[in-house]
Amino acid sequence: MKSGSEKVVAIVNRYGCSRDSLVSILQDIQSEYHYLSEEALRTVARQLGLPLIQVYGVATFFKAFSLKPRGEHMVSVCLGTACHVRGAPRVLDEVKRQLGIEPGKTSEDMQFSLESVNCLGACALGPIVVLDGKYHGQMSPGKVKKVLRK
Amino acid sequence: MRGSTKKLRTAVELEQLRARILSRRKPKKSWVSICGGTGCHAYRCEDVANALKKAIRQQELGKQVELQMTGCHGFCERGPLVVIYPERVFYQRVTSNDAPEIIAETVMKGNVIDRLLYVDPVSGKKARLESEVPFYKGQRRLVFGNNGVIDPTNIEDYIAIGGYSALSKVLFNMQPEEIIAEIRKAGLRGRGGGGFPTARKWEACRNAPSYDGIRYVICNADEGDPGAYMDRSLLEGNPHSVIEGMIIGAYAIGSHYGYVYVRHEYPLAVANLSIALEQARKYGLLGDDILGSSFDFDIKISRGGGAFICGESTALMASLEGKIGEPRPKHVHTVVSGLNGKPSNLNNVETWANVPLIINRGADWYSQIGTEGSKGTKIFSLVGKINNTGLVEVPMGITLREIIYDIGGGIPQGKKFKAIQTGGPSGGCLPESLIDLPVDFDRLTEAGSMMGSGGMIVMDEDTCMVDIARYFVKFLTEESCGKCVPCREGLDRMLDILTDITEGKGKEEDIELLEELGGVIKEASLCALGGTAPNPVLSTIRYFPDEYEAHVRERRCPAGVCKALITFNIDAEKCTGCGVCARECPQGAISGEKKKLHEIDRDKCIKCGLCRDSCKFEAITVS
Amino acid sequence: MIEIAIDGVKTRTPEGTTVLEAAREMGIIIPTLCYDPGLSPYGACRVCIVEVVKGNRSSLEASCTLPVEQEQVILTNSEKVRKARKLILELLLASCPNSKTLQDMASSMGVNKIRFKIKDRGCILCGLCVRYCKEQMKSGGIGFVSRGTSRMVGTAFEVTPEGCRNCGGCEWICPVCERACTAGYLLGGLCGGCQNLAPVETCLVCTGCSESVGSQGHKVY
Numbered sequence: 001m002k003s004g005s006e007k008v009v010a011i012v013n014r015y016g017c018s019r020d021s022l023v024s025i026l027q028d029i030q031s032e033y034h035y036l037s038e039e040a041l042r043t044v045a046r047q048l049g050l051p052l053i054q055v056y057g058v059a060t061f062f063k064a065f066s067l068k069p070r071g072e073h074m075v076s077v078c079l080g081t082a083c084h085v086r087g088a089p090r091v092l093d094e095v096k097r098q099l100g101i102e103p104g105k106t107s108e109d110m111q112f113s114l115e116s117v118n119c120l121g122a123c124a125l126g127p128i129v130v131l132d133g134k135y136h137g138q139m140s141p142g143k144v145k146k147v148l149r150k
Numbered sequence: 151m152r153g154s155t156k157k158l159r160t161a162v163e164l165e166q167l168r169a170r171i172l173s174r175r176k177p178k179k180s181w182v183s184i185c186g187g188t189g190c191h192a193y194r195c196e197d198v199a200n201a202l203k204k205a206i207r208q209q210e211l212g213k214q215v216e217l218q219m220t221g222c223h224g225f226c227e228r229g230p231l232v233v234i235y236p237e238r239v240f241y242q243r244v245t246s247n248d249a250p251e252i253i254a255e256t257v258m259k260g261n262v263i264d265r266l267l268y269v270d271p272v273s274g275k276k277a278r279l280e281s282e283v284p285f286y287k288g289q290r291r292l293v294f295g296n297n298g299v300i301d302p303t304n305i306e307d308y309i310a311i312g313g314y315s316a317l318s319k320v321l322f323n324m325q326p327e328e329i330i331a332e333i334r335k336a337g338l339r340g341r342g343g344g345g346f347p348t349a350r351k352w353e354a355c356r357n358a359p360s361y362d363g364i365r366y367v368i369c370n371a372d373e374g375d376p377g378a379y380m381d382r383s384l385l386e387g388n389p390h391s392v393i394e395g396m397i398i399g400a401y402a403i404g405s406h407y408g409y410v411y412v413r414h415e416y417p418l419a420v421a422n423l424s425i426a427l428e429q430a431r432k433y434g435l436l437g438d439d440i441l442g443s444s445f446d447f448d449i450k451i452s453r454g455g456g457a458f459i460c461g462e463s464t465a466l467m468a469s470l471e472g473k474i475g476e477p478r479p480k481h482v483h484t485v486v487s488g489l490n491g492k493p494s495n496l497n498n499v500e501t502w503a504n505v506p507l508i509i510n511r512g513a514d515w516y517s518q519i520g521t522e523g524s525k526g527t528k529i530f531s532l533v534g535k536i537n538n539t540g541l542v543e544v545p546m547g548i549t550l551r552e553i554i555y556d557i558g559g560g561i562p563q564g565k566k567f568k569a570i571q572t573g574g575p576s577g578g579c580l581p582e583s584l585i586d587l588p589v590d591f592d593r594l595t596e597a598g599s600m601m602g603s604g605g606m607i608v609m610d611e612d613t614c615m616v617d618i619a620r621y622f623v624k625f626l627t628e629e630s631c632g633k634c635v636p637c638r639e640g641l642d643r644m645l646d647i648l649t650d651i652t653e654g655k656g657k658e659e660d661i662e663l664l665e666e667l668g669g670v671i672k673e674a675s676l677c678a679l680g681g682t683a684p685n686p687v688l689s690t691i692r693y694f695p696d697e698y699e700a701h702v703r704e705r706r707c708p709a710g711v712c713k714a715l716i717t718f719n720i721d722a723e724k725c726t727g728c729g730v731c732a733r734e735c736p737q738g739a740i741s742g743e744k745k746k747l748h749e750i751d752r753d754k755c756i757k758c759g760l761c762r763d764s765c766k767f768e769a770i771t772v773s
Numbered sequence: 774m775i776e777i778a779i780d781g782v783k784t785r786t787p788e789g790t791t792v793l794e795a796a797r798e799m800g801i802i803i804p805t806l807c808y809d810p811g812l813s814p815y816g817a818c819r820v821c822i823v824e825v826v827k828g829n830r831s832s833l834e835a836s837c838t839l840p841v842e843q844e845q846v847i848l849t850n851s852e853k854v855r856k857a858r859k860l861i862l863e864l865l866l867a868s869c870p871n872s873k874t875l876q877d878m879a880s881s882m883g884v885n886k887i888r889f890k891i892k893d894r895g896c897i898l899c900g901l902c903v904r905y906c907k908e909q910m911k912s913g914g915i916g917f918v919s920r921g922t923s924r925m926v927g928t929a930f931e932v933t934p935e936g937c938r939n940c941g942g943c944e945w946i947c948p949v950c951e952r953a954c955t956a957g958y959l960l961g962g963l964c965g966g967c968q969n970l971a972p973v974e975t976c977l978v979c980t981g982c983s984e985s986v987g988s989q990g991h992k993v994y
Contacts, residue, residue, distance in 0.1 A: 019472030020409070024453045027414055038930050050472055053916035056929035060919045061474040061631075062455025064414055080376030081571065081607045082533035084621050090759050097736065118458065118625060120415060121379030122189045123533035124226030124540060135192035142734065142763045457920070474917065479816055479838045632898065632917075632924030633817050639864040642922050643889040663888060670860045673833040673853075674819045 005043045007032065012047040019048055022058055026065055034070045071106040071113035075099065075148070076130040080119030083126035087140070091127045092116060094141035098148055157434030159442040161318040164309075167433075171310045180215045180257050181235040183298060184244075187222025187383055188418055190229035194246075195219075198230045201249035208250070215257055218307075221297035221387015224541040225285050228268065233280055233298065240280040241266035271537060271559060285538045288557040290519070293503050294380075294529050294543040297387035302422045305429040308390040314435055316509035320398050321443040324509075326356065329402040333505070335513035337525035342370055342461075342498030343576065343602045345524070345591040351495055355485040356403045358493035365405040366494040367396055367447075369502055370466060371412035371419070374458035375574025376625065378605030380529040380541055381499035385412065385419035388503070389426035393449065395502030397436065398509060400447045403495055408449035411466050414456065423451060458575075458629035462677055463488070463496045465631065476631050477677035498603065500529055520546035524590035528604060534571075535610040537562050544589070551585045554608060565610040568709075569693070573602025575622045575629075576682030578689025579615060598689045600682070614711035615694040616701050620648040622686040630679065637680030640671040644687065653714040656702035661691060710772040713757045717773055718750050724769035731761035731770060777845040786841055793821055793836040796849060803849050804858070804878055806865075806948050807899035808837045812908050815900050819861050820878070824848040833857055859884050868894045872949035898924060902943035912936040915943060 011028045015021035022044070029040050036059050045055040059065050077092045096102060099112050106113040122128055125137025129147060136147050158164050184190075184199050199219055206215050223231050228242035234256050241252065244266060255261040267276045268283045277283040300307035308314070320329055334349030355365060369392060373381040385392060396408050412420055427449055430436035438446045457475045459465045465475040467489040488494025504526060508516045517525050524546035530553070533539050537559035544553060550570055554560065561567050569579040572589075578599035580587065587593055591601050609618065623645045632638045644667055647660050668684030675681045691698060700706045707715040720731075720740075725747050732740040732748060739755045742748030750761070762770040774785045779796050786795040791814060796803050806818040816838035823836045826846040833854065836847075848854060862879040867889040869875060875897075900917070903926060907913040914934025918927040928934050944950055 020450070020452055020470045022472040023414075023455045023469060024451075027453055027455065041929075048472065051913050051916075052929045053914060053934065054473060057474045057916045057918055058455075058472070062457050064454075064456035079625075081574075081605065081621070082377040082539075084376075085534045085607060085609055085613055085618075087759075093758060094760070117415065118374070118629075119376035119379070120188075121373075121382045122192050122226070123377055123379065123531060124189050124229070125192050126533070128192070137192055140763050141758055141760050459920075474920070476917075479835065481834075481838065481840050627921060630921045632919075632921045635817070635819050635861055635864055635868075635897070638898070638922060638924070639868050639889075640860075642892075643864065643867065646890050659888075666860065670857045674822055674857050674861060676816055676819070676835070 004033075004037075005039060008040050008043040009047060012044060017047060019050065022048065022050070022055070023062065026059060026062075030065055035066045035068055037067075066113075068106070069110070071110050073112050073132050074130075075112055075114050076117045076120070077103075077114070078118075078120045078122075078126065078128040078130070079116045080123065080126070082123035083119075083128060086126045088127035090141050091129065091139045091144060094144040095129065095148070098144055157432070159434060161322050161441055164314060164318055164435075164441060168309050168312075168315075171306050175310065181218065182215065182252070182257060183218045183220045183233045183235065185221075185223040185229060185231040185298070186219040186302075187226070187229075187297075187386060188379075188416075189222065189226035190231065191418070193229045195230040197246045198232070198244050198249065201246035202232075202253065205250040205253040209253055209258075211253065211258070215253065218301050220300055221302045222383035222541065223298045224289075224291075224294060224383070224543075225283070225538065226541065227537070227539040232266075238280040239278060240268060240283055242268050284559065285540065285542070285557055288548075288552060289543050290527050290545050291543045292507055292519075292527050293391070293500065294384065294388075294541065296391065297383065300388060302387050302389055303425045305390060305426065305433060305435075308388070312510065313390050313506075314394055316506035317394050317397055317435065318441060320401055320509055321441055321445060326402045326404065329398065329509070330356070332513045333402075333508060336508045336516040337513075337520075338501065338504055338508060338516075339524060339591060340498055341500035341504070341528065341603070343375075343573065343600065345601060348497065348501055351485055351497070352399060352403050354483070355405075355493045355495040358486040360493050363404075364407065364490075364492045365403055366489045366492055367400040367403060367405040367408045368466070368470075368489065368494060368496045369396055369408070369410040369449075369499055370461060370463070370496055371410055371416070371499050372454050372461040372466060373413060373416075373499070373603060374461045374629075375576075375603050375605045377533050377607050378531045378574060378603050380531055380604050382413075382416050382419050383541055384499050384503055384529070385410075385416070386422050389419075389423045390430065391503040391506060392423075392499055393426060393430055393436065395505035396449060397440065397447055398505050399495065399497065399502065401445055405495070406446050406448070408447060409452050409470060409489075410449060411452050411454060411460070411470065414453045420451060420453060427451070457631075458625075459631045459677075459679055462679060464677070466496065467494060474631070476633050477679070479676060500604070521588065521590045523592050528589070528601070530604045530606045532558050532606050532608065534606075534608040535561055535565065535613065536608040546590045547588045549586050549588055550580065553589070553606070554585070558608065561608070561610050565612065567608070568611050568613055569609045569615065569618075571599075571607040571609065571618070571686070572605065573600035573682075573685070574605045575626050576600060576678065576685055577602045577605075578685045579609070579618065579693065580689075581693040583693075598692060599685070612709055612711070614652075614707055614709035615690040615697045616648065616652055616707075617709075617711050619687045619690045620645065620652055623648055623683070626679065626683045630683075634674075634676040634680060636671045636674045637676070637683065640667055640675075641680070641683055643667065644671070644684070648687070651698065651701045652707070652712040654701070654705040654712075656698075658702060660702060661695075661698050665691060716757060717752060718755055718757060718759075718761065719771050719773060720748055720750060721769045721771055722747050724767045726767055726769070728766075730764050730766070734760045734764040736760065775841045775843050775845075777841050777843075777847060779847045780849055788841070790841050791837055792823060792834075792839045792841055792845070792847055795841055796823075796836065796847075801849055803836055804882075805837060806874075806878075806897060807901060809901055809904075809946065812901065812904040814838045815904065818865070818897065818899050820858060820865075822854060822857060822861075824851045824854050855882070858882060863887050863889060865897055867891050869897050869949055871895075872897075874948050892922075894922075894925075896926060897949055898926070899948060900926075901946045901948065902926060905942045905946045910938065910940055910942060912938060 045052045103116040127139045129136045129139050230244045232241040232244045338348040339345045460469050460475040464477045469475045484494050527543050529543045571579045627641045630637050668688045727745040737754045739751045776785050803821050805821045807815045814837040816835040821836045822833045824831050862884050914937045
């Protein structure tokens with residue numbers, strides 16, 4: 001995809017084509033395409049003058065990145081300590097049951113991706129489920145169905 | 151922002167600007183501040199803010215009333231929060247519908263709206279002003295307090311409250327050695343968890359040889375401890391305090407390049423920090439020739455990617471070099487050889503934010519606060535089973551009891567306090583017997599925990615300590631970089647044993663094995679993640695041995711948490727046969743006739759708890 | 774020159790030497806797995822740990838990455854060291870049981886039981902192959918991928934790297950490599966040409982592990 005790699009080059013340049021921003025660059029690519037494609041990673045490695053295996057290693061090291069396309073909707077369940085103490089694991093179980101997938105996976109119809117996060121920093125609202133960037137606080141297993149339907 | 155944004159070229163120009171800003175802000179104008187922290191955003195504070203703006207417009211009070219969305223106020227449990235100046239009337243749990251009334255009654259007429267006031271759950275007393283709210287009363291909000299009075303996206307707010315005066319003082323009236331001496335006298339210790347004396351670090355970095363003179367100053371904003379969000383709120387709510395601190399530090403150390411490494415999970419912090427950096431540059435407070443002093447220094451933001459290990463200094467620096475976040479041994483300290491092999495000074499967000507305070511008020515004043523070994527205040531995130539969840543700033547030396555009960559308001563639903571976890575996954579759980587422990591670096595470490603970055607998770611009688619230990623070990627197995635054997639394999643096997651115990655498959659030797667394994671992981675791991683990972687397990691075994699024994703010997707979970715060891719029952723006395731639970735049950739495990747006692751089929755029950763949540767008669771119990 | 778004491782014997786060694794190197798010069802053998810004198814030290818296996826005594830406190834450090842320091846007091850075989858090293862070997866065997874190197878090392882230390890669940894990763898993640906490819910062959914086609922217990926040595930996108938010269942060095946330097954020869958077949962992106970043609974049948978020196986079963990079906994004790 002010619003236009004694809006042009007966009008990637010633009011992102012790299014936005015950060016001054018500098019190695020200290022490798023993770024930030026990958027973040028932006030991930031936001032744009034919902035995943036890091038092989039093409040994108042090869043372009044980044046080339047532009048930054050880094051060994052491909054190094055960029056690949058970074059892409060697979062950080063939890064934020066996915067090398068496989070993600071679903072339309074991102075469901076994140078916070079499993080931070082405060083949320084855990086308030087019953088987050090049961091909420092996650094219910095979400096898993098409703099979506100039929102494990103954390104880190106995407107549903108068959110590519111509609112939903114599920115991930116668990118280690119603390120979003122909104123502990124007063126725990127347990128929290130974030131759906132497409134919108135925070136849903138004080139979750140309980142009973143509320144999951146309603147939230148997902150939205 | 152109004153007025154010209156010409157670069158400030160001298161200290162005098164800064165003061166002149168400050169005076170202009172202050173005179174422009176008519177003290178007579180009524181001012182309403184609404185908390186704009188992430189917690190309040192989740193409570194839809196923007197809707198409330200918009201409603202307030204609309205009300206001001208509709209009541210044609212645009213010239214008399216100013217609305218300001220500020221940084222996090224800290225009382226996250228009760229958001230959205232609205233504070234009306236100059237009295238500082240405090241409203242909590244504000245909704246959009248309350249907006250017109252707030253403007254018409256409180257702002258214009260000074261009448262207080264009763265239903266929006268904070269009511270103490272124990273005494274029933276209503277607090278009218280912010281200072282009367284017990285949550286705030288016990289605090290000493292020297293660093294965090296400014297969050298509530300500035301709009302973080304407006305540098306002039308920060309300048310109005312005295313911002314950048316410390317920088318001015320340092321650039322024109324102090325030598326680098328004097329600055330370091332002042333920080334040393336103040337006794338500032340790192341707020342990120344290590345508690346290392348800040349002045350010593352700065353000095354070592356300043357004195358480390360660098361053939362090309364390059365030194366780095368870095369802010370660790372990779373706040374990874376789950377349950378801790380102080381740094382997030384500081385960066386969102388008062389980014390300039392951190393920037394100013396960093397510039398002062400850079401000047402003292404002799405560095406011209408700065409980084410802020412911030413978690414990608416903090417978009418608002420990244421956004422507000424970016425705005426703040428831009429504005430600081432525009433005003434000549436950052437970049438080349440700061441305030442005409444000929445000192446150059448600039449800061450770049452670098453985002454993390456979801457790796458707790460990148461909060462560790464060498465892993466953070468590896469990430470900044472475009473490599474994976476793998477730590478390295480610290481026999482050669484990072485202040486001597488860090489980022490790109492250059493001397494690098496890494497400090498936590500809160501540490502940097504304390505610097506302008508010390509320079510402005512003086513080390514003598516600062517060292518009066520706190521204890522002998524731990525000076526100043528610390529911001530904690532008080533979360534978990536506590537009534538007043540939020541961010542609290544208290545002087546070092548305050549007891550856990552005061553934090554939990556006086557400020558925190560005690561345990562919800564009248565439950566019994568069981569333990570408080572400090573220091574995140576590197577810390578330990580402290581039981582009731584230690585509740586009068588003064589909070590300070592050394593005391594917490596002696597007790598088997600640590601200060602950490604400031605997370606304080608409160609646990610009650612319904613928390614299973616074995617489950618908590620397992621939770622932390624699981625967290626760390628997911629965050630381990632995997633380089634060294636004790637951490638990668640050791641923690642994984644620790645998790646296996648703890649999982650077995652929580653599933654009722656624990657063996658008699660397991661507890662001893664956990665201790666042995668924990669000891670070796672602590673001693674032999676390459677970095678501090680592995681080095682502190684066994685702490686939650688070891689501290690819970692130390693203080694709650696009976697819970698472990700109950701799980702292993704009796705196959706029983708005293709707190710009623712571990713799924714494999716509990717059964718759900720319907721209380722015959724309370725059940726009304728309404729059938730709600732049967733409908734909720736995803737497995738169809740509950741059966742019963744209308745208005746007759748219902749029954750749970752143990753074989754089908756998956757212990758999800760949906761039935762207990764839906765029962766209005768509290769008829770479903772766990773044993 | 775720096776003066777240190779190893780196991781009670783004083784020695785002088787140039788600044789910049791590691792404790793492991795200094796010990797070897799004295800003829801003291803400290804076991805290692807991820808160390809190779811021709812490659813940069815890594816400090817991942819933790820087998821080479823020694824006790825560093827400072828006053829009435831001591832700590833364990835990996836000697837391959839520990840620089841010598843004036844008046845350092847080092848113990849290479851104290852009880853603390855032995856206990857820790859044994860447990861580390863147990864963990865290594867629990868994650869890579871079919872390795873003669875590990876079995877030999879373990880039995881020489883008196884490890885005769887593995888108390889942990891066996892999860893054969895087939896690799897101890899010592900990184901020798903990665904460093905060999907990068908530092909010796911200047912190719913750098915293989916590296917670490919993912920993290921934690923999912924961490925493994927691999928290539929980008931699981932294909933043979935462009936710079937790979939089929940030197941076989943990665944397989945040659947591997948301390949635990951027991952893969953059956955798969956010449957001509959890409960196994961996880963690494964080229965064929967495995968040097969180890971005979972998989973281990975039985976262990977000549979036992980470790981007493983009750984769960985590990987050798988390829989001939991013998992119980993490996």
